[in-house]
Amino acid sequence: MRISGKKGILSLLLSLVLVLELILSSGQIVLASSENHQDVYTVKILNEQGESVPGVKVVYDLYTDATGSDKKQETVDAVTGDDGVLEIAAISEAQQADGEAYYKIVEASGEGxxxxxxxxxxxxxxxxxxxxxxxxxxxxxxxxxxxxTGLVTNVQNSQPLENVFVSDGDAGSTITGSDGTYSIELIEGNSYELTFSLDGYDEVSKTVTVAAPYVCDVQMNLSAVYDSTFRFNDATPKSVVYGENENKFINVASSEMADSKITYAIVKEKDLEGSDTNVDVADINSQTGEVTIKRSGMITVEATRAADITYAETKITYELSVVKADQTGFKFEEEVPQDKKYYPADGTYSNAAVGGQSTGKITYKVIEGTGIAEVNTDTGEVTFKKLGTVGIQATKAGDDKYNEITATYRITAIKKGQTRFKFDTSVPSDLHYGENNNKYLNEAKGGNGTGEITYSVEDGKDIVSVDPKTGEVSFIKAGQATIKATKTEDENSFYETATATYTLNIAKGTQSTLHFVRQNPEITWDANNTSFENALQGGSGNGELSYEIIEQKRLNGEKADTSVATIDKSTGKLTILSTGTVKVKGTKAGDESYKEATAEYELTIKKADQSIAFQETTKTVVYGTKEYTSVMANTGTGTGEIQICG
Known part of the structure; x- marks a missing residue:
């Protein structure tokens, strides 16, 4: 369009004014009025009548996100103007920079x-x-x-009490007069915890809500007077052992005051496990306090000083623990047996245990060489099954007076052991999962006789398996395992079975290369398609996949917090929020056999092109005719400002 002359330029300017008025009337453009505080975020303080309140102090905190965990700046305070309005430009600036702003008003306070x-x-x-x-x-x-106000009296005779100290729990206090009355200033409607105290009387606490008729009367009890000098000779006696001092124990109570009758009683009895069911630990002489012990356990003894004209009845207690005694003299008839030559026709041996004090039963068990011999649990008779040494233990059970006691002996059925039976490599070097197709061979050799050699996993059956005949080890996962080789005794041999072991350490392996299908891809911003996916491939093992954004930048290289994209941590799917670059890290977790592996890629989101157009690209008008306005057919996308030039 060609415009010439001053009138043409004036006509164009008038047309532009009409266009702007049309756009403004349709609500497409809103002009901010600084006079109306619309160019920045504002807070207006009103009273309950809707009137503006000037001079109000407003303190606020600006945060980096909705959690409020980090402040964006130090706490700020300001004061409202005469119109009760406070402009907070920092909130507007934060919203424009980050898309959203987060804040809290910590305090808004004005006089009155x-x-x-x-x-x-x-x-x-x-x-x-x-x-x-x-x-x-x-x-x-x-x-x-x-x-x-109120009246404080003696509950026993209803007489008024003088000099009672009355406190409201804060700073206020007073005392009662000779007539027992008091007065104290309090705030109407508030609740107070009033306390009333006077020597020789029990303290009284009373919750009062101040309201008409503003009266609170109180009665106080005389305090009971106990004999503080009444005590046992030993307040905390040590434990005693059953059987000591002919099972007698005495701990006398006495008072420094005038003589008064003292009696004793056992008020609680328990066994050593804490049960009080059907427990009879001891008896006590009610006059002398002497305890006669009957079994182990715990007792509580109470002494009572009778009341007199000066003191109230006074009770004191002590606790006594009676522990079980150790048995003595329990042994085998033959304490150190001689080695026994093994003959199948005569493979038994008897050696009974005797002595001890408890009523418990005597039982026997094999504590060494369980595969060599068996023992009768009731009689103690040993039956050998092959050559070797066996250890036998006899136990006399405890009862409610004595502890359990044991005695042992060892006896050997003689036969030679094999020599020099061992693995080719006694201490193998550490291996890694995945090496040698997860196989390892280490043979055992040597020993005596013609017995068969077999292999087993002694420890770490979840780590490896082993071929019982060849000794070849197969890895299941990383870890430590112990392999055992056994050479059995052969028929009519003079040699017993031999074993050898070695420990194998299998470290976690390295996963195969982990990578994203698309390396450093680029896409163009599309408001209708804001998702992006990039598959993660490779790796080894069963570890879970996870994703995270490790860096976001704007296209100009400035760092961005979370304004470019967000990510689904379990699927790696990106949700695009704006243009910029996003660096994504994918992780395949380690498992029982492989270490953790990671891969990264960087996605660039470029700006999209937009287009605008007038409805009429060419128009001829006659000079002097009605002014002409051209309407936009397409205003483009985005938030950029439209400028018309001619």
Missing amino acids: YDSYNDTEMQTITSENVLTEREITLKKTVQKQKVTL
């Missing part, structure tokens, strides 16, 4: 008003950043002081 604070995080977006927030302050209601 109750203070206000936000209990929830305020989130500011492009939709509400220019909306004026209104906060209403409530007038402070002043509570008045009133006088609370």
